[in-house]
Amino acid sequence: MEKCYLMTVVVLLGLTVRWTVSLNSYSGAGKPPMFGDYEAQRHWQEITINLPIKQWYFNGSDNNLQYWGLDYPPLTAYHSLLCAYVAKFINPDWIALHTSRGYESQAHKLFMRATVLIADLLIYIPAVVLYCCCLKEISTKKKIANALCILLYPGLILIDYGHFQNIYNSVSLGFALWGVLGVSYDWDLLGSLAFCLAINYKQMELYHSLPFFCFLLGKCFKKGLRGKGFVLLIKLACTVVASFILCWLPFFTEREETLQVLRRLFPVDRGLFEDKVANIWCTFSVFLKIRDILPHHIQIMISFCFTFLSLLPACIKLTLHPSPKGFKFTLVSCALSFFLFSFQVHEKSILLVSLPVCLVLREIPFMSTWFLLVSTFSMLPLLLKDELLMPSVVTVTAFFIACATSFSIFEKTSEEELQLKSFSISVRKYFPCFTFLPRIIQHLFLISVITMVLLTLMTITLDPPQKLPDLFSVLVCFVSCLNFLFFLVYFNIIIMWDSKNGRNQKKIN
Amino acid sequence: MAAVGVATGGGNWFSALALGVTLLKCLLIPTYHSTDFEVHRNWLAITHSLPVSQWYYEATSEWTLDYPPFFAWFEYALSHVAKYFDQEMLNVRNLNYCSSRTLLFQRFSVIFTDTLFVYAVHECCKCIDGKKAGRELTEKPKFILSVLLLWNFGLLIVDHIHFQYNGFLSGLMLLSIARLFQKRHTEGAFLFAVLLHFKHIYLYVAPAYGVYLLRSYCFTANKPDGSIRWNSFSFLRLISLGLIVFLVSALSLGPFLALNQLPQVFSRLFPFKRGLCHAYWAPNFWALYSALDKVLSIIGLELKLLDPSKIPKASMTSGLVQQFQHTVLPSVTPLATLICTLIAILPSIFCLWFKPQGPRGFLRCLILCALSSFMFGWHVHEKAILLAVLPMSLLSVGKAGDASIFLILTTTGHYSLFPLLFTAPELPIKILLMLLFTIYSISSLKTLFRSFS
Numbered sequence: 001m002e003k004c005y006l007m008t009v010v011v012l013l014g015l016t017v018r019w020t021v022s023l024n025s026y027s028g029a030g031k032p033p034m035f036g037d038y039e040a041q042r043h044w045q046e047i048t049i050n051l052p053i054k055q056w057y058f059n060g061s062d063n064n065l066q067y068w069g070l071d072y073p074p075l076t077a078y079h080s081l082l083c084a085y086v087a088k089f090i091n092p093d094w095i096a097l098h099t100s101r102g103y104e105s106q107a108h109k110l111f112m113r114a115t116v117l118i119a120d121l122l123i124y125i126p127a128v129v130l131y132c133c134c135l136k137e138i139s140t141k142k143k144i145a146n147a148l149c150i151l152l153y154p155g156l157i158l159i160d161y162g163h164f165q166n167i168y169n170s171v172s173l174g175f176a177l178w179g180v181l182g183v184s185y186d187w188d189l190l191g192s193l194a195f196c197l198a199i200n201y202k203q204m205e206l207y208h209s210l211p212f213f214c215f216l217l218g219k220c221f222k223k224g225l226r227g228k229g230f231v232l233l234i235k236l237a238c239t240v241v242a243s244f245i246l247c248w249l250p251f252f253t254e255r256e257e258t259l260q261v262l263r264r265l266f267p268v269d270r271g272l273f274e275d276k277v278a279n280i281w282c283t284f285s286v287f288l289k290i291r292d293i294l295p296h297h298i299q300i301m302i303s304f305c306f307t308f309l310s311l312l313p314a315c316i317k318l319t320l321h322p323s324p325k326g327f328k329f330t331l332v333s334c335a336l337s338f339f340l341f342s343f344q345v346h347e348k349s350i351l352l353v354s355l356p357v358c359l360v361l362r363e364i365p366f367m368s369t370w371f372l373l374v375s376t377f378s379m380l381p382l383l384l385k386d387e388l389l390m391p392s393v394v395t396v397t398a399f400f401i402a403c404a405t406s407f408s409i410f411e412k413t414s415e416e417e418l419q420l421k422s423f424s425i426s427v428r429k430y431f432p433c434f435t436f437l438p439r440i441i442q443h444l445f446l447i448s449v450i451t452m453v454l455l456t457l458m459t460i461t462l463d464p465p466q467k468l469p470d471l472f473s474v475l476v477c478f479v480s481c482l483n484f485l486f487f488l489v490y491f492n493i494i495i496m497w498d499s500k501n502g503r504n505q506k507k508i509n
Numbered sequence: 510m511a512a513v514g515v516a517t518g519g520g521n522w523f524s525a526l527a528l529g530v531t532l533l534k535c536l537l538i539p540t541y542h543s544t545d546f547e548v549h550r551n552w553l554a555i556t557h558s559l560p561v562s563q564w565y566y567e568a569t570s571e572w573t574l575d576y577p578p579f580f581a582w583f584e585y586a587l588s589h590v591a592k593y594f595d596q597e598m599l600n601v602r603n604l605n606y607c608s609s610r611t612l613l614f615q616r617f618s619v620i621f622t623d624t625l626f627v628y629a630v631h632e633c634c635k636c637i638d639g640k641k642a643g644r645e646l647t648e649k650p651k652f653i654l655s656v657l658l659l660w661n662f663g664l665l666i667v668d669h670i671h672f673q674y675n676g677f678l679s680g681l682m683l684l685s686i687a688r689l690f691q692k693r694h695t696e697g698a699f700l701f702a703v704l705l706h707f708k709h710i711y712l713y714v715a716p717a718y719g720v721y722l723l724r725s726y727c728f729t730a731n732k733p734d735g736s737i738r739w740n741s742f743s744f745l746r747l748i749s750l751g752l753i754v755f756l757v758s759a760l761s762l763g764p765f766l767a768l769n770q771l772p773q774v775f776s777r778l779f780p781f782k783r784g785l786c787h788a789y790w791a792p793n794f795w796a797l798y799s800a801l802d803k804v805l806s807i808i809g810l811e812l813k814l815l816d817p818s819k820i821p822k823a824s825m826t827s828g829l830v831q832q833f834q835h836t837v838l839p840s841v842t843p844l845a846t847l848i849c850t851l852i853a854i855l856p857s858i859f860c861l862w863f864k865p866q867g868p869r870g871f872l873r874c875l876i877l878c879a880l881s882s883f884m885f886g887w888h889v890h891e892k893a894i895l896l897a898v899l900p901m902s903l904l905s906v907g908k909a910g911d912a913s914i915f916l917i918l919t920t921t922g923h924y925s926l927f928p929l930l931f932t933a934p935e936l937p938i939k940i941l942l943m944l945l946f947t948i949y950s951i952s953s954l955k956t957l958f959r960s961f962s
Contacts, residue, residue: 002952002956005951005952006647009949012941012945016945017533017536020533020537020540024539024933110933117937141647171881354674394532395530398529401525405522407523
C-alpha cells in the first residue's frame with residue numbers, strides 16, 4: 001500500500017517537472033514562414049482531418065509536401081487525426097485548412113502541450129511504473145527510486161516538452177517499452193504487438209527491431225524448432241503481419257500509395273547526415289568531407305556495412321543465448337551502433353539509445369548515469385537554439401542528484417559492479433597487472449564531465465570566431481561521439497563477456 | 510571519488526531534499542506572477558532611488574510601501590544587487606516594468622532568501638525526537654517533517670508563483686520557535702522582534718510569545734503542582750527581554766521617529782480603510798458573515814421587507830478593496846474584529862499562563878493565535894493561513910491526534926489558496942503539486958502512526 005502512495009508521488013513529481021518545462025518556448029516560436037516542428041504537428045492535424053486518407057502522403061494542391069509533409073508512419077497520422085477531432089471541438093480555427101497556417105496562441109499552445117502530457121500519461125509512464133514494479137531482487141525503496149530516476153531523465157523531457165521536435169517520442173518509446181516488458185516476461189505475442197505499434201508510430205524504432213527479432217528467434221530455437229518453438233515462430237509472424245496490415249490497411253489499396261508512404265518514411269536521397277549530430281560520419285567529416293567525395297550509393301553501402309558489422313556479434317550472441325538481461329544490453333548496443341553509423345540520423349535519435357540504458361540503470365548505475373548525462377549534453381546545441389538553458393541545467397542537475405542519492409553511484413565503481421569482472425579476468429590471463437580498469441574509468445568519467453561542463457559554459461558565454469561559426473556545435477558533437485564510441489565498446493564487452501563465461505571460469509577455478 | 514561518494518551518498522538526504530525543491534523552484538520561474546511582483550519591484554525602486562525620508566510618502570505607484578522598516582532596508586539591500594541585472598527596474602516611474610532580467614532577478618532573490626528557511630527547517634528537525642522512528646529513512650519523523658516544510662505546497666505557490674517573500678519570513682519564525690525549544694529564549698525573542706519589524710502580520714502571534722516568555726522564562730521555577738511561583742520572578746530576565754525588544758524597535762523605527770514620520774508610517778502599516786474583507790475573500794468568519802448578510806438582503810428584497818433604494822451600491826462580492834456597510838446585519842468595525850479575536854485567543858492564553866507545558870504548549874498557543882486572528886481579523890489575506898499551517902507541521906509528527914488535525918488544516922488551507930492562481934497554464938501545476946503534497950502528507954503520517962492506532 002505504501003509503495004502505491006510513494007509511486008504515485010513519484011509519478012506526480014515527474015508530471016510536474018514535465019509541465020513546468022513545457023511552460024517554456026517551443027521550436028520555431030514566432031518565426032515565419034516555416035516556423036518549426038510545433039507547426040509541423042499542428043499542420044498534420046490540419047491535413048489529417050480535412051483531407052481523405054489517400055491524399056495524406058501525396059503532394060497536391062491542398063497538401064504541399066514541402067511545407068512539413070507527413071514523414072512518419074500511419075499511426076502518427078491516426079494520432080494526429082484524433083488530436084484534430086479534439087481541436088475541432090475546442091476551436092476549429094486551429095485546424096482550418098490553409099487558413100490556420102502558422103497559428104499561434106496561448107490557448108493553442110496549452111492544447112498541444114496537453115496532448116503530449118496525456119499521451120505520456122497513458123502510454124509511457126504506466127510502462128515505466130510497471131517495469132520498475134516488476135524488477136526482481138530489489139527492495140521497494142529501490143524500485144521507487146529507479147522509477148524516479150527514469151522519469152526524471154532530462155533528454156526525453158526536454159525534447160518532448162521543451163523543444164517540441166518529434167514530440168510524442170514518449171508514445172513510440174512507451175510502446176517499445178511495453179514491447180520489452182512483454183517479451184522479457186514471456187508475454188511474447190503482446191510484446192511483439194506493442195513493438196509493431198512502436199515501429200508503426202515512428203520508423204526510427206527499427207533501431208530496436210534487430211534485438212527483438214534475435215531475442216524472439218533465440219527463444220524459438222531454445223524451445224526447439226520441431227515443436228513449441230515452431231508454433232511460437234508462426235504465431236509471432238502472424239502477429240507482426242496482422243498488426244502491420246491493420247495499421248497500413250488504408251494504404252494497401254494501391255501499390256503506388258504504399259511506395260509513396262515508404263518514400264516519405266525513408267528519404268534516401270537526403271544524404272549521410274544533416275546538421276550536426278554526434279555520430280561517426282559527422283565527426284569524420286570534420287577531417288575528411290566524405291559527403292562530397294564519395295558518391296551517394298557508396299555512402300549508403302559504407303554506412304550499412306559499418307552498422308551491421310558493429311552490431312552483429314551482440315545479436316548473434318543474443319540469438320544463441322537469449323536472456324532478458326542480454327536482451328536489454330543488446331538493445332543498447334544495437335541502437336548505439338545504428339546511431340553512430342547509420343544514415344540520416346538526427347540528434348534526437350539518441351533517445352532510442354537512452355531508453356534501454358534507463359532500463360539497465362539498476363544493473364550498472366554508474367555507467368548508465370554517465371551515459372544519460374552525455375546523451376543530454378549531445379543535444380545541447382538544439383536545446384540552446386530553443387532557449388531551454390534553464391530547464392536543461394535544472395533537469396540535468398535534478399537527474400544527477402536523484403541518481404547519485406538513489407544508487408550511491410560513486411560507491412559502485414568496482415570491477416564487479418561495472419560488470420567487467422569476467423573481461424578483466426580474461427585480460428589478466430595475458431597481462432597479470434591489469435587491475436587498474438576501475439580507476440581508468442573513474443578518471444575518464446571526471447574528464448568527460450569536466451569537458452562537458454566547460455563546453456557548456458563556453459557555448460553559453462562566448463561567441464564563436466568569425467571563421468568557424470559552428471565551432472561549438474562541432475566540438476559538442478565531437479566530444480559526445482568519442483564518449484559514445486567508448487560506450488559502444490563498453491556495452492559490447494559486457495555482452496560478450498557475459499555471466500555465462502564467468503560461470504565457466506568459476507567452475508574451472 | 511570516495512569523497513564525492515560520501516557527499517552524495519545516502520546520509521545526506523536533507524541536502525538532497527533542499528536541493529531538489531530549489532531546482533523545482535527554478536523550473537517555476539516562467540510561471541504567472543501576480544501584482545505582488547510589481548509591488549516588490551516598486552519597493553526596490555523606491556528604496557534605491559529615494560532618500561529614507563521619502564520612503565513612506567512616495568505614492569507614484571498605487572503599491573505604496575506598507576511593510577515595516579526592516580523590510581524596506583531588505584529591499585534596499587536587494588536593490589544593490591538588482592542594479593547589475595537591469596538598471597531600469599529601479600526607476601520609480603517604470604510602472605509595471607517586467608523585463609526578463611527583472612523577472613530572473615526577482616525570482617532568484619526569493620529562491621536565494623529561502624536559504625534561511627532551509628536553515629530554520631534544519632534546526633526544527635533537531636527539536637524532534639526520533640525515538641519512535643522506524644528503521645526506514647522515509648519513516649523517520651525528521652524526514653517527514655523536512656518534506657512537509659521544505660516542499661510545502663502553500664509556500665511554493667505563494668512564494669514562487671504568485672510571488673512573495675514568505676519563505677525567509679517563515680524561516681525567521683520557525684527559527685525563533687526552534688530557539689525557544691532549545692531553551693535559547695533570548696535568541697528566540699530577538700528573532701521574533703526582528704520578524705515583527707519585517708512584516709507586522711506576525712503581531713497575530715505576538716500574544717503567545719509575550720505570555721510564554723513572561724510565564725516560562727521570567728518566572729524561573731514552578732511550584733510542584735505546576736502553578737506559578739511568584740517569588741521566582743527574575744527582574745533581570747524581564748529587563749533583558751525588554752531591552753531586546755526596545756533595541757530592535759529603536760533600530761527599526763528610530764530613524765522615522767527622528768523624522769517625525771511615525772504617524773505616517775503607522776497609517777501605511779495599518780490601513781483600516783481597506784475594508785473588512787480582501788478582494789478575494791479569505792475563508793474566515795467574516796466571509797460567512799458577509800455571505801449571510803447577502804442572503805438575508807436578497808430574501809428581504811424578495812419578501813419586500815427592505816426598501817431597494819436604501820441598499821448601498823457597493824457590495825462585498827464585487828471584488829473591490831474598500832470600506833462599505835452591511836445591509837441587514839450590523840456593520841463590522843475594526844474594533845469589533847479586535848474584540849472577537851481577543852475573545853478567541855483568551856482560552857489558549859489562559860492555558861499558557863496557568864498550565865504551561867513547555868515549548869509544546871507555547872507552539873499550540875501560537876497556532877491557535879494565528880488561527881483565531883485568521884478567523885476574526887480585519888482585512889485578512891488567504892495567504893495568512895500559512896502562519897498556522899507551517900508551525901502545525903512541527904506538531905504533526907509528534908502525536909497522532911495532532912497529525913489528523915494538521916491534515917485537515919493543511920488540505921483545506923492549501924485548497925483555499927487555489928483562487929490565487931487562476932491562469933490556465935498554472936492549473937495543472939497547482940493540481941499536481943496539491944495532489945503530491947496531500948498524498949504524501951496523508952500516507953507518510955498514516956505510516957508514522959500506524960503502530961499507535
